[in-house]
Amino acid sequence: TQLLEQSPQFLSIQEGENLTVYCNSSSVFSSLQWYRQEPGEGPVLLVTVVTGGEVKKLKRLTFQFGDARKDSSLHITAAQTGDTGLYLCAGERKLEYGNKLVFGAGTILRVKS
């Protein structure tokens, strides 16, 4: 069974601070996807990282895929209250047709003003 360990589970910080969320596994994934989920809604894709060592930036969010494609991190610079939400990492495993996502438990981020 492939597992993704996501940490921290909860994070409460002041506006303007930086933070990092980690996603770790003992298994290799084809890619790793980061989602954000608001209450009452489904996960919304933020980014997909594919290549070992890849770094992608989305405004103040920086996503990194580990060299061995087993771990990933999400770094937010100068957090804003609008960043508050649930962040999910999901590892992709290829199927014969399509793919399957293995989700981490999520990180609840609260940014205080």
Add this chain to the structure above:
Amino acid sequence: EPEVTQTPSHQVTQMGQEVILRCVPISNHLYFYWYRQILGQKVEFLVSFYNNEISEKSEIFDDQFSVERPDGSNFTLKIRSTKLEDSAMYFCASSGLGQINQPQHFGDGTRLSIL
């Protein structure tokens, strides 16, 4: 932007009853999925569906569950005889043509409450 839509948003059902959850995937997508999220737990894969067949299912997806694409637009999940432990958020997702790193797009889910 095209999106995955799910109905109903909330379903309340008596234990032992059948329930059908409905999804309309993004129109040009070919791969369809169901996931569930029990309150306070991880999102879990249930089943993937392609070309009118199940391509993979998890151990959760037992004989009480079935999926169907009855027409060109809908994708349904049926639970034949619901149990209390089936209470969860059920998410439908779809992804496009091509095997390489096609992201899955999720609907907003159906909250299923079994009484």
